[in-house]
Amino acid sequence: MAKTYDVLIIGSGAAGGMAAWVLARAGASCLMLDAGPLIDYDKQRVMKPVYDLPYRGFGKPGRFPHVTQASEFDANLWADEKQNPYSYDKSDPFYWVRIRAVGGKTLRWGRASWRLSDHVFKAKDHDGFGDNWPIGYRDLAPFYDRVEPMIHVMGRNEGLPQMPDGNIQIDESPDSESVKRFIAACRKRDIPTTKSRRATGTLASSTNLLLPAALESGNLTLTPNAVVREITIDPATGLANGAVFVDRRSKNEYEVKARVVVLGASTLESCRILLNSKSTRFAQGLGNSSGTLGQYLFDQFYVKNVVTAVVPEARGGKGGRGLMGGGGYVPRFRNLQRNDRKFLRGYAWDFGGGFTPSPRYLPLYGEELLKEMNELQGTGFSLTTMGEALPRKENFVRIQPDVKDEWGIPSLHITQKYGDNEYAMAKDSMETASELCTDAGFQVIAAHSQMVPPGESIHELGTVRMGADPKSSVLNGWNQSHDVRNLFVVDGSSFVCGGVQNPTLTILALSMRASEYILDQRRKGAL
Amino acid sequence: MKRRRLLQSIAALPALPAAAQTAPAPAPEFPKLAETAADAVGQPRGRLFGRDQMAALEKLADLLMPKAGDRPGAVEAGAPAFLDFLIGESNAARRKLYQDGLDRLNSESARLYSKPFRDASATEAKAILAPLAAKWTYAPPADPFARFLKEVKDDLMQATINSRVYAAAVSRRSRSAAGMGAYWLPLD
Numbered sequence: 001m002a003k004t005y006d007v008l009i010i011g012s013g014a015a016g017g018m019a020a021w022v023l024a025r026a027g028a029s030c031l032m033l034d035a036g037p038l039i040d041y042d043k044q045r046v047m048k049p050v051y052d053l054p055y056r057g058f059g060k061p062g063r064f065p066h067v068t069q070a071s072e073f074d075a076n077l078w079a080d081e082k083q084n085p086y087s088y089d090k091s092d093p094f095y096w097v098r099i100r101a102v103g104g105k106t107l108r109w110g111r112a113s114w115r116l117s118d119h120v121f122k123a124k125d126h127d128g129f130g131d132n133w134p135i136g137y138r139d140l141a142p143f144y145d146r147v148e149p150m151i152h153v154m155g156r157n158e159g160l161p162q163m164p165d166g167n168i169q170i171d172e173s174p175d176s177e178s179v180k181r182f183i184a185a186c187r188k189r190d191i192p193t194t195k196s197r198r199a200t201g202t203l204a205s206s207t208n209l210l211l212p213a214a215l216e217s218g219n220l221t222l223t224p225n226a227v228v229r230e231i232t233i234d235p236a237t238g239l240a241n242g243a244v245f246v247d248r249r250s251k252n253e254y255e256v257k258a259r260v261v262v263l264g265a266s267t268l269e270s271c272r273i274l275l276n277s278k279s280t281r282f283a284q285g286l287g288n289s290s291g292t293l294g295q296y297l298f299d300q301f302y303v304k305n306v307v308t309a310v311v312p313e314a315r316g317g318k319g320g321r322g323l324m325g326g327g328g329y330v331p332r333f334r335n336l337q338r339n340d341r342k343f344l345r346g347y348a349w350d351f352g353g354g355f356t357p358s359p360r361y362l363p364l365y366g367e368e369l370l371k372e373m374n375e376l377q378g379t380g381f382s383l384t385t386m387g388e389a390l391p392r393k394e395n396f397v398r399i400q401p402d403v404k405d406e407w408g409i410p411s412l413h414i415t416q417k418y419g420d421n422e423y424a425m426a427k428d429s430m431e432t433a434s435e436l437c438t439d440a441g442f443q444v445i446a447a448h449s450q451m452v453p454p455g456e457s458i459h460e461l462g463t464v465r466m467g468a469d470p471k472s473s474v475l476n477g478w479n480q481s482h483d484v485r486n487l488f489v490v491d492g493s494s495f496v497c498g499g500v501q502n503p504t505l506t507i508l509a510l511s512m513r514a515s516e517y518i519l520d521q522r523r524k525g526a527l
Numbered sequence: 528m529k530r531r532r533l534l535q536s537i538a539a540l541p542a543l544p545a546a547a548q549t550a551p552a553p554a555p556e557f558p559k560l561a562e563t564a565a566d567a568v569g570q571p572r573g574r575l576f577g578r579d580q581m582a583a584l585e586k587l588a589d590l591l592m593p594k595a596g597d598r599p600g601a602v603e604a605g606a607p608a609f610l611d612f613l614i615g616e617s618n619a620a621r622r623k624l625y626q627d628g629l630d631r632l633n634s635e636s637a638r639l640y641s642k643p644f645r646d647a648s649a650t651e652a653k654a655i656l657a658p659l660a661a662k663w664t665y666a667p668p669a670d671p672f673a674r675f676l677k678e679v680k681d682d683l684m685q686a687t688i689n690s691r692v693y694a695a696a697v698s699r700r701s702r703s704a705a706g707m708g709a710y711w712l713p714l715d
């Protein structure tokens with residue numbers, strides 16, 4: 001008879017990794033299942049020159065139609081789209097970016113780490129749209145305080161209500177002249193700026209920051225290559241009692257048992273597992289008495305390189321470190337006090353300079369182009385917009401029973417469209433960024449407001465959302481299922497709305513908070 | 528890869544013969560043998576483009592990404608032959624864009640100058656390549672020929688910069704190995 005674990009954790013990325021870190025170290029016996037292999041960095045990677053790759057760095061045509069981040073160097077790391085199919089309506093593509101390996105997407109994340117504020121948690125109070133989270137900044141702040149040092153976040157505290165200060169290492173690095181000029185242009189319009197805020201270290205993944213300590217406790221059993229198909233329910237109690245998984249390589253099926261189930265397989269995979277976990281009691285998917293499971297999918301929209309400019313004084317190799325290089329971040333500044341725009345909510349920018357602008361922006365070719373490229377070496381300055389996409393019921397996922405993955409598990413059909421609000425915001429961001437660059441004395445060579453397709457920002461959120469009302473949400477304020485009290489969903493699927501901030505720091509804080517709640521409830525005998 | 532081996536492989540030089548080494552070390556039981564990649568020893572055979580299309584692409588390569596000083600251009604980098612392979616592997620829409628685009632270069636040249644694009648002078652070619660002088664827009668141009676020209680410009684540049692001969696030229700100049708990256712082997 002197989003062991004019954006205290007806690008089954010599904011997924012080993014930010015969400016699952018943090019749950020294991022809290023629960024195993026506190027003495028709970030944990031089993032962690034992850035669909036992907038355990039990576040040995042030394043064996044898995046070799047240094048190669050680009051010309052020795054079969055496609056000279058272009059990548060195999062058609063291999064990753066939806067993962068623009070994949071390069072020929074790291075193509076083998078991303079989830080194979082043929083083994084892991086999904087679909088969307090042809091007119092509304094969704095770019096689902098996945099890594100199936102122990103550590104999940106934290107093996108590759110960009111590490112930008114910002115706190116959410118009550119402009120997000122209580123967004124409805126500000127503008128009347130959507131729903132508030134059932135928790136507020138005060139609930140999560142103590143957990144942010146603890147997570148930031150764990151992942152070694154560095155940045156600057158500016159005392160901005162929309163971008164709360166962190167318990168972080170302070171970045172004292174000086175700004176280059178071009179960055180100072182941009183900051184001065186922002187200041188004239190009361191637009192705040194700050195340094196980027198990022199996790200530091202060679203690798204900032206759950207595989208080096210969370211899982212080692214959890215394993216060291218002796219209480220975590222880590223099983224890679226275990227593709228979870230469904231969470232099982234005890235028909236007598238209606239409580240979750242384990243899961244069924246398929247071995248990735250042999251395709252053999254297994255059952256495991258646990259007293260508590262923590263789901264952290266990433267936003268859409270967690271939702272998919274719940275939708276696929278049907279029983280007589282939960283015919284529409286596990287924990288779906290509200291009927292909202294799968295709904296309110298959103299992300300952050302990106303306008304990559306919304307403006308690309310040239311710093312004229314840097315032309316002809318005169319850039320150098322003092323003038324060019326470095327960058328920063330513009331926190332959300334629209335609609336904070338009043339809603340005085342044609343759109344709700346707002347956007348942020350990442351900005352930076354010192355690169356050579358792409359030749360595709362220049363209406364030249366041949367020697368003329370090469371000459372101009374030489375002139376433009378290191379002169380580029382650009383901004384990328386990250387905007388809040390509104391959570392809407394009409395953006396949702398559902399199961400496609402007849403399209404199955406390599407392991408026979410029904411796949412997702414994803415519907416997410418940007419609406420007028422996102423389009424208006426993207427346009428405003430382009431116009432304002434162009435004006436700021438011009439004010440700073442830069443020469444704008446390209447500007448556009450074309451958002452990347454939904455999903456491409458890799459910040460997909462919602463679908464298993466929290467809420468105070470069990471009739472319109474799946475989880476309560478502790479990431480706990482309203483319907484099944486020993487089931488917790490601790491990843492980005494639980495978000496009610498997402499602001500403009502990259503979500504992982506919040507996922508880590510939510511997972512830590514939920515895991516400590518599980519410990520507390522177990523101590524009280526409530527779980 | 529060690530720097531010496533890297534430079535050897537860039538230049539496609541054979542490994543030093545054992546006799547040239549001063550004190551030959553005993554051969555390890557599991558030796559790492561020096562290897563040379565296919566494109567350093569062979570000429571790729573044509574795949575997709577017909578003779579006239581290839582001739583137009585070669586000419587285009589020379590016009591768009593010419594040799595500059597000791598930096599090889601697209602022709603020296605074998606970019607046209609590489610694109611013949613890459614586009615041959617691509618989907619039908621991309622193959623068509625390229626093939627129609629190359630045909631159009633020839634038909635425009637025939638219409639304007641009564642000769643194939645290959646034989647057009649740089650000034651004559653400029654009129655045909657006029658869409659490349661258009662201002663950048665995010666959305667690709669609606670006209671497929673203009674779209675082809677934008678794409679082939681990017682592709683020829685990247686295929687050149689990512690080539691073995693280009694890396695060799697850059698390494699000679701700056702003593703740094705160009706285009707190295709951590710390659711992920713297939714996950715088991």
Ligand SMILES: Cc1cc2nc3c(=O)[nH]c(=O)nc-3n(C[C@H](O)[C@H](O)[C@H](O)COP(=O)(O)OP(=O)(O)OC[C@H]3O[C@@H](n4cnc5c(N)ncnc54)[C@H](O)[C@@H]3O)c2cc1C
Nearest residue numbers: 011013014015035104105109110111112228265266502504
């Ligand atoms: C290139 C890139 C840049 C990014 N940059 C940033 C950034 O700067 N800041 C930021 O905040 N975020 C960033 N992100 C997003 C960030 O990586 C994710 O928000 C974060 O990893 C989410 O954590 P997670 O645990 O929910 O999911 P993941 O990290 O994806 O982990 C989920 C795990 O679940 C496993 N799994 C999935 N399905 C199953 C199943 N059926 N059974 C068992 N296991 C399963 C997967 O194998 C995976 O290991 C970036 C992501 C990428 C790829």
